[in-house]
Amino acid sequence: MWKLVVVEDEPLILSLLERLLSKHPSIEIVATFTSSKEALEQIPRLQCDALLLDIEMPGMTGLELAQKLVIEGIDVPVIFSTAYPQYALEAFSVQALDYVLKPMTPSIVQKIDDRLKRYYGVKRRESIEHSTQLKVQMFGNPIVHVNNDVVVKWPTKVTEELFYYFLLNKDEVCNKWKIIDAIWPNLEEKRAVANLYNTIYRLRQVFSAMNVPLTIERVNEGYKFFGIDVLEVDWYIWRDWMKKFTISPQEMEQHEAVYIYSLYKGDLLETKGYLWSMPVQYQTQDEWHKLKLWLKENE
Known part of the structure; x- marks a missing residue:
C-alpha cells in the first residue's frame, strides 16, 4: 500500500x-x-x-x-x-x-x-526472472557490467561511491549519519542530508532504468540493500572462500586457491581512494598475503 x-x-x-x-x-x-x-x-x-x-x-x-x-x-x-x-x-x-x-x-x-x-523495486515474478544481471569487479579498477556486456555509466561520481558503500555493507542497515560521515564529512548537516537523499534517488533511478530488481529501503534511521542475488561480485566470492580458508586451510584445493588468487586484480576499490573502504582493503590485503604464502608452500 x-x-x-x-x-x-x-x-x-x-x-x-x-x-x-x-x-x-x-x-x-x-x-x-x-x-x-x-x-x-x-x-x-x-x-x-x-x-x-x-x-x-x-x-x-x-x-x-x-x-x-x-x-x-x-x-x-x-x-x-x-x-x-x-x-x-x-x-x-x-x-x-x-x-x-x-x-x-x-x-x-x-x-x-x-x-x-x-x-x-517491487517486481512481478516474471519480471524478476527476466531482470538484468550485474557483474561487479571491486578489486583493482572497479567496474560494473550489465549482463556481461555494457558498462554501467553512473550519473555522478558520488552515486557510484554510494553504490560501492552499500555493497561493502550489504549485511547491515547503514545508518544515514555514518554514510554522511563517510562520504560528506565536511559538509554542513542539512546540505549533507539533502545530498544523501538526492544520491539515493539517483541510484534508485539507475536500477529502475536498467531493470535491476535492487532496492534501497529505509529502515529506521538508515538504509538497507535488498536484491543482491542479481549481483555477481568478485569480493563476495573472495570473502566466502576466505572464510572457509581461514577456518580450514588444509581443506583448500590447489585449483580453488589459484582461482581465488586470480580474483585479486589489485587492492579493493584501489583506484577510487575511498577512505571509508580502507579497513576492509587492509583486511583483504592481509588475506591475499596469507593466500599467496599458502600457494607458495603448497606448490
Whole structure:
C-alpha cells in the first residue's frame, strides 16, 4: 500500500483526486494540503512513500515546494501534476519520479502505481526472472557490467561511491549519519542530508532504468540493500572462500586457491581512494598475503 501526500490548491480538484486515488487498492492518502506553505511545515512530520504536487500554485509553486523539501532532507519521490506539458523538463530538475497531465484518470492512477513499483523495486515474478544481471569487479579498477556486456555509466561520481558503500555493507542497515560521515564529512548537516537523499534517488533511478530488481529501503534511521542475488561480485566470492580458508586451510584445493588468487586484480576499490573502504582493503590485503604464502608452500 503506497502512502501518498497530495498538495493541490483547488479544493474541488483536490476532492476529485482524493476520490480517484482512494479507489485504487494500492494507494492510501495519508494527508492533503491546499497550501504549499502548510505542506512544507507538515510533510517532514509525515511517513509517506510519495508526494503528488500540483505545479501551478500561488505563493509557492510545486517545483519550489519540492526544492525546499529536498533541502529539508525529504527522501521520497515526487510526482508532479500539471495541465501544461512544458513544465516536464523543469520538473525533472528536482527529485521528480514522474509528472502527470491533468485531468487525472484511472489509467494515470495506475501509471503512478506502476512507477512507484519500479522505483521501490517491487517486481512481478516474471519480471524478476527476466531482470538484468550485474557483474561487479571491486578489486583493482572497479567496474560494473550489465549482463556481461555494457558498462554501467553512473550519473555522478558520488552515486557510484554510494553504490560501492552499500555493497561493502550489504549485511547491515547503514545508518544515514555514518554514510554522511563517510562520504560528506565536511559538509554542513542539512546540505549533507539533502545530498544523501538526492544520491539515493539517483541510484534508485539507475536500477529502475536498467531493470535491476535492487532496492534501497529505509529502515529506521538508515538504509538497507535488498536484491543482491542479481549481483555477481568478485569480493563476495573472495570473502566466502576466505572464510572457509581461514577456518580450514588444509581443506583448500590447489585449483580453488589459484582461482581465488586470480580474483585479486589489485587492492579493493584501489583506484577510487575511498577512505571509508580502507579497513576492509587492509583486511583483504592481509588475506591475499596469507593466500599467496599458502600457494607458495603448497606448490
